[in-house]
Amino acid sequence: MPPARFRPELQGLRAFAVALVVIHHVSDGRVSGGVDVFFLISGFLLTGQLARAAERGGLHLRARWSRMARRLLPSATVVLLATIVAGALLLPETRWPQTVREVVASALFLENWQLAADAVDYTARNNTTSVVQHFWSLSIQVQFFVVFPLAVALLTLVAHRAPHRLHTHLTAMLLGVFVASLSFSIALTAADQPLAYFHSLTRLWEFALGGLLALWIDRVPWTRGERVTFGWIGVLGLVACGFVLDGGSVFPGYAALWPTLSGALVLLGGVTRSPYGAHRLLLPRPVQFLGAISYPLYLWHWPVLVLFMVARDQDEVGPLGGIAVIAVSTVLAVLTSRFVESPVRRLRFRDVDGYRYGAAAMVTVLLAAAVWQFAAAQREIPADGLGGPQYPGAAALVDGEPEPAPLLPAPVSVYQDWVWVQDWDCAPLAEVRSDICTQPVEAPPEKRIMVVGDSHLEQFIAAFVPIARQHDWQLIGALRGACPFSTVSEVDPNDAECVAWNAAVADRIAELRPDAVVTLATRDVRGGLTEQTPPGFVEQWRRMADLGIPVLAVRDNPRFTYDVPDCVRQRGREGDPCGMDRDTVYAADPPYAQLDVPPNVSFLDLADYVCDDTRCPAEIGNVLVYLDDNHLTASYATTMAPVIEDQVVSAVGG
Secondary structure, three states: OOOHHHHHHHHHHHHHHHHHHHHHHHHOOOOOOHHHHHHHHHHHHHHHHHHHHHHHOOOOHHHHHHHHHHHHHHHHHHHHHHHHHHHHHHOOHHHHHHHHHHHHHHHOOOHHHHHHHHHOOHHHOOOOOOOOOOHHHHHHHHHHHHHHHHHHHHHHHHOOOOHHHHHHHHHHHHHHHHHHHHHHHHHHHHHOHHHHHHOHHHOHHHHHHHHHHHHHOOOOOOOHHHHHHHHHHHHHHHHHHHHHOOHHHHOOOHHHHHHHHHHHHHHHHOOOOOOOOHHHHOOOHHHHHHHHOHHHHHHHHHHHHHHHHHHHOOOOOHHHHHHHHHHHHHHHHHHHHHHHHHHHHHOOOOHHHHHHHHHHHHHHHHHHHHHHHHHHHHOOOOHHHEOOOOEOHHHHHHHOOOOOOOOEOOOOOHHHOOOOHHHOEEEEOOOOOOEEEEOOOOOOOOEEEEEEEOHHHHHHHHHHHHHHHHHOEEEEEEEOOOOOOOOOOOOOOOOHHHHHHHHHHHHHHHHHOOOEEEEEOOEOOOOOOOOEOOHHHHHHHHHHHHHOOOEEEEOOOOOOOOOHHHHHHHHOOOOOOOOEEHHHOOOOOOHHHHOOOOOOEEEEOOHHHHOOOOEEOOEEOOEEOEOOOOOEOHHHHHHOHHHHHHHHHHHOOO
């Protein structure tokens, strides 16, 4: 088991890891593999500690977890509280809900799962890099620190009659975890890399590798020359990793073997007393000092970096800005180490005091987050005036603009202004990873209208809900992000799941025989007149014609090259600086006008309801039209209902 003699190398390796993380984040935003080295070190240390404790006859888990709380929570609490205050002062209101949500997840050490959920949530596509996103790695570490001792305790109970074989049992368990987790990591990274990046189970193998190293590092008699070679290969591998790989797009998977194996080689190299050993890079006092403050430095560098860019309204910090970010982060880390960590470390705690302190720290952060959430709620503008004289929305294109008023939806809630068909009665479509959702109704409907397509159609449902309510219709949503209703995958030609989804939806339409189908008529409405009606759209319309089902095809809304709410925040509303000229995105004749389409198809030209004669504005009738660069706000779509009602009723045979 690794004795205390490895402390200098571990401290130096921590310094290397945090330096790689901070420098690459500040300079180019790339992921360097430093976090993976932290996981390796954590597995190395915890396994060694648990193995020695088990050999002595007691794991003392309550005391161990109490010490963990005293070691990790003080700095984390200070950083989270400071981030809440700084975020409330510096972050735009559009980012408040996401940040509050992630602060809460970070305080509960569940940030990685929050980010994993957002990675597969299409409505979270507008999430920006948050000021606490880096807590994902600490969350995984804490989860490991809680679960792994329980696994070792269970193992010691099972093997209590053969304590001399504990080393063998631990090795077998860690090998099993390593193989299973690495295999899962490779498979999930290939299938869904953003989800895999934050998934706890795709990272367990890195801890397991550190644990195996702890168990065997003293049992293989390497020569001094071999250890010198290991050390230099490891150091060079760590330095090169961040420059060769962008871990944010390829990790964890097999690519994460590079930094973890490099870190393992550095530890295998150890202190060789050779004048040529790589350990000479790890032992100088500045490196040891950096290793000592690596934890608070890691916690501080990310919020400082993000808030610096927000304050300067830039996406990059530049060389001088990077130096400033590193300097400020280092000063804050030193102050945190001296005035927070050291005093807490000197206090004499009972085991129960560690739990009380941990609970108090968590509650403090959660209360601060609740206050921020309450402040955000006060910035909301009630939506009960939507469609009225002050907020006519689409009706203003006919009746004229009202007197200026604060925009709806308010900046603090604009990114949440989605249509939530998931709140309807939803059921999965067989063999496809998406649901069909049916609007609840109190009585048998007069008509059933099926809305089929991508997220643009999902937002457009907000215009249909009031019409359906008025005419006793029931809406059925068959919706999948980035997958309009076609015979092929229009957005990503390689998306086989989209093709399968559309085929399954077409079959379900044939079974349900709705009274009408609403879908997109065009796509890719961008500057440069790129709008098109793909052949796959028309093929699906013909299939509906064969079934005798009317189709209402909706012309798509424009796509911008920038986030519209953010543009309005930066440039203001006067003179509509964030809109686009209509003739740059919409041709006078829509592309379907030149096609031979079946007679069951009627068209709704959305251009007339999101643009005036010359301009496609960012706001109409004091209502923000877009919630990002290409989706209508649910608020604006709702105001379209009375304007399009007659045309919709006529098209579906009302």
